[in-house]
Amino acid sequence: MSTSDRRSYHHGDLRAALQQSALQLLDAEGVDALSLRAVARHAGVSPNAPYRHYRDKDALLAALAAHGFTELAARLTDAVAHPAAPGADGADGAELAETTAAMARATVHYALEHPGLFHLMFGHPCIGHPEVVSASDAAQSVVATHLAAFVPPEAGESLKIGVWALVHGLSVLLLGGRLGALTPDRTDSLIDAVVHTLLDTGAARTTPRADR
Template identity: 60%
Template sequence: MEVWTLSTSTGSGYHHGDLRAALLDSALELLDTEGPGELSLRAVARHAGVSPNAPYRHYRDKEALLAALATRGFTELGEHLAAVAPGEAPDAEVIAMACAAVDYALDHPGVYRLMFGQACSSHPDTIAASDATIAVVAERIAAIAEPERREPLRIGIWALVHGLSTLLLDERLGTPTRAETGALVETVVRTMLGAGPERPDGKSAAG
């Protein structure tokens, strides 16, 4: 039976259950508040309330911990995208997925930046989780676009959503409310899809 030594440095000590998940939860909190530069296995152990050596049971070093965080991030993002209900109109479904992706980035700024950072880009688990998330997007696009448009459309939407998320996180677009952000994402995606905005004569820009 595994026994973990609890630290007395924090009041929120780990008591039982899944240590790996508890360490990731603690690392995620530290990542969002302190940034990756301040993240260490000892800091995560202290935050989780376990002995300094406990994290090494699951993560050999900081890079392994960061990769696990990025992997979980892509997995969660994929789940958010997969949960978007099919829309009556194809454009509506793509817009809903774009909004879900931007919302995830704004809710989890630390892990989102990590997911697309160079440090985790070559880890096999992170690559697999990223590919699975991209597959969710590709599957939805395949249902609404002709074969020759699917790959360019997937790349365009992915780049657009990531660009908007980064600009919003960096406050390059001001500090809009979530409602304003949703409206912005919808307008930009519609414009990229050629479904809007409407021209002064009332016709779609695609018409």
């Protein structure tokens, strides 16, 4: 079978299998091409089997989106925990920009890795589901936490929103492939350049870092 062998009439853990199948199809075929029936087919069960585990199609999509946000949050914390930045100039005042760039890179990578999922997470309107909202809030709070170290709580709210918006906007732009096809390296340096152009030099430095 596509995902795992079915022992008999009962499938050991259909819920997880459906989620897995849905994720594969989502990133392979796109959001709107994802049909509940196709998911069931891929999992090797009848078209109506999913209804024993999800109330309707939106419930499945919501579960996928929530999973995506949780995974994104993990990526974000990882990205900040051990930075992949080459120069390692972390000591001076550009830490804010560097942290932001790291989170932007992580988000964009995740978006490019899972385009269908990402589009579902941010694009689908039916995702007012509370499950999704809380997962999304958790991811956002990761950003807020990492940002809080650099600014007074006064401006923290604006910064948080701005950075989250910037990161998300960059992801969408790059996902759309509108900025030309880029190698992963070029993508990273583009992200760095954009982030630094916007908010470098804020507190400490006064000259934009113009590399390249």
